[in-house]
Amino acid sequence: METLCGGTSLSGFISVGCIVYDFQTLLIGLVAVIVAIIAGIPVWRQLRDSNLQTRISHRETLAALLRDALTRFRKADESISAPLSTAYRLTHDPSGEPQEIDTENAFGLEQIVAGKLDWYLVLLAGTEHENIEARKAELQVALETLDETLSNAHWADHNDQDDEYRSIPDAEWAQIVARCAEAKIEASRRVSEATAAYRSLKGAQDAWAQTLRTRIAKLDLQIAAAE
Template structure:
């Protein structure tokens, strides 16, 4: 190989090295620029995620406050009717007691429409498990009211008057149903109480779930 060829080879090698080095530097600079440019984007994304979590937390907190306030009204509305029902259909030792006509009438008035604002007007507005328990309570209350109506009807109406003209057979059936309803009332009250407890449990479970979700979000927000 001649000196000229050797020099040309060296120059070519040096040129390639310089080109590769320049390419490397360009790549490093490009990466650096991308990182620097990406910092605001990453920060913006982080801020967006934080804001989303804060917004979600506020939504859950509102749901929990509304649920607690709403069920507080339910508890207030049910307290006296349930207490009255217990006094009129059970002895102090817990044994079922036959209700009398006057008690049946009073209890019917106490339960009639007592939770319509919640069980009817606000139907299908809450968690599925709560809605299922609301349906059960609504059905139990309706059956109790119907039984109480039967329990006092014969005592407060006549076989024959301006509005009624029952045959002896029909009136005997009404009186028999009235007597049976007075005994049945205690079991109807028990079913209402059971359905109400189930609704209370479902509500408490839902509130606990909301509290846990809020606490989890709080930890993420603090660590952000």
């Protein structure tokens, strides 16, 4: 048929046959395309549903991460905010100027601050976003330094140079007494450093929480558009 239809001089009957042949060929092609489209619809729907389910699952994971993070942040704040507030009050006057801490307050504050946040800074070290971990490490150092300073600020006043357990040489005792006096003055600076370190940690925590919220909101829009 292709040879006949390709000729230049054809009878009317052959011409009609060629037209019918061409139409059948076109029709068969169209039918094949339609069948392919129809056959592909379930696959496309399956892919769309799969992508939607993936987004929903990812959204649930991020939401769980956010809830857990906010719970940790809240517990950490409850653990350290009050001790730091007390520390600031004991080492600064009402106008906010640094002041020397006395012996009893140094001892009491040491008991309040020591190890207060170890459950978060030590036991949960390496479990959060790297920016948060960096700030946690800084706060840990600041709190340990504050604790050591407070200990020095009262030790000489609560211990004797000579007792039944030890006898401290005069030169060494003089250094301990001098360090005690220095620590009473130094305590306000150490409190300020610990407070600043905690503010930095809270900033990193808030930034991470906002990142999670933004990602969740983006997924919510994608899920709504796909449904």
